[in-house]
Amino acid sequence: MSGTNAIHGIVLVGAMLIAGSADSTLEQVLAFVAVVFATVNVVGGFLVTDRMLEMFKRKPEPREPE
């Protein structure tokens, strides 16, 4: 599920289109926040998914905690 979570970060495309053509200050502020939000979604989503999937990798040497 976390994987699809990253994919709706595709709104970043929309946020960039808006940010790249915003004229008024209000639009710029809205677009800036939208770009930040969407980037957090994309970057965080993929990284977190990758970290979780890494857990499933067979590790060569099972380590004891600590």
Next chain:
Amino acid sequence: MTFALSQTSINVAYLVASVCLIIGIKRLSSPATARSGNVVAAVGMAIAIVFTLLSPAIDSYWLIAAGVAVGTVIGVASARMVKMTAMPQMVALFNGVGGGAAALIAAAEFHRLTPAPGHVLPEYVGAMLFSALIGSISFSGSLVAFAKLQELLPGRPIVFAGQQIVNGILFLALLGVGVLAGTMEAGIWMVVLLLGALLFGVLLVLPIGGADMPVVISLLNAFTGLAAASTGFVLENTALIIGGTLVGASGTLLTILMGRAMNRSLANVLFGAFGAAPAAVAAPASGGRGEAKSYREISAEDCAVMLAYASRVVIVPGYGLAVAQAQHNVRELADLLEKRGVDVKYAIHPVAGRMPGHMNVLLAEANVPYPQLYDMEDINPEFPRTDVALIIGANDVTNPAARDDPESPLYGMPILNVDQSTNVVVLKRSMSPGFAGIGNDLFYRANTAMLFGDAKASVENLVAAVKAA
């Protein structure tokens, strides 16, 4: 910018990106290919983003650069620092900001187009309002889900009298405001719509608790997908439409499947039993039978002997195990038992943990072999032949009331039938009820023994005692 590409080449790139996303999602569905699937999806995303940057529609880059820089720092930092146990609320948070972004895009487009009333095409207005509405609901709903999972808010359902009526009226009012915003094309109505939708998102998630949390996160995930797809219609952007629809569809399916795993319809999850639970919780299932019901306590030593001389042991991990970070110790215990010839299996309830697949991730972190993990349907027939069911920090998913007691708010949810095994040992800190705030009759059964203490400390004691046994 002189190096701007033609719309055709951008559309071709979007098509390639979309294919990558679809292949990525497909590969993510199987544990063996999931990691590469995630990479393929990320590549697809990168293609979509790069070609968008080359679009002639973009006049200035500084705002994008600043936003991406800030977002990357926040995203990387939070994704790296978060503990495995806290993953579900992190996913909720990422989901929320995605929805928020969709709502902001809709608001900005609305502002840009409305100075010339009558200029906005009706089909755009519809999509714009839909993005604003669903995106805002997803944003505030996800934040409440985050706060609940992070235990900033109580995890149990929060309800007040007439809540469903208030929610219903608010939703109808939002539709009305949407029509006003669409026809008047006045910014004030857009603001009212956004604020109202934020409030609605809060009210929607507040009454939901316990085992329903993963379902809600999955639903909000689908919402954000739909909001993103809808902004695609506003901006006439195929990558957005396809990407958003993919998430919307797969998220909706996952939500329905999870609902089915709990034998509840979506409407029931959102407005049903758990929302109405407080009446039952206030007069808990155990209430009629009194506080004086007796339970049996067991020492780590006795439990270890029981485990060591058993032939079949099933471990039922729950969120308590995750919180205590005991997954490594549990594996050590399982290894010791296996060395003594005990057959050890893990029973994974579909909603174990706080997110679909959460428990699998945690056990995988501790190198528990994947074939030892059994889904509910596969493990339930095994319980009557099981000598000891060891329940570590799980509660609601083992509650026999879900099977036997039509009065219970859990009634109808498929559970792990641990009570059918010869012995049940519950590792738990105290007799307090679970996340959903519902008492568990299992603890008082004759074949159940309680091993009190922090899950990690208890398992450590068991390991030491099994070594000595």
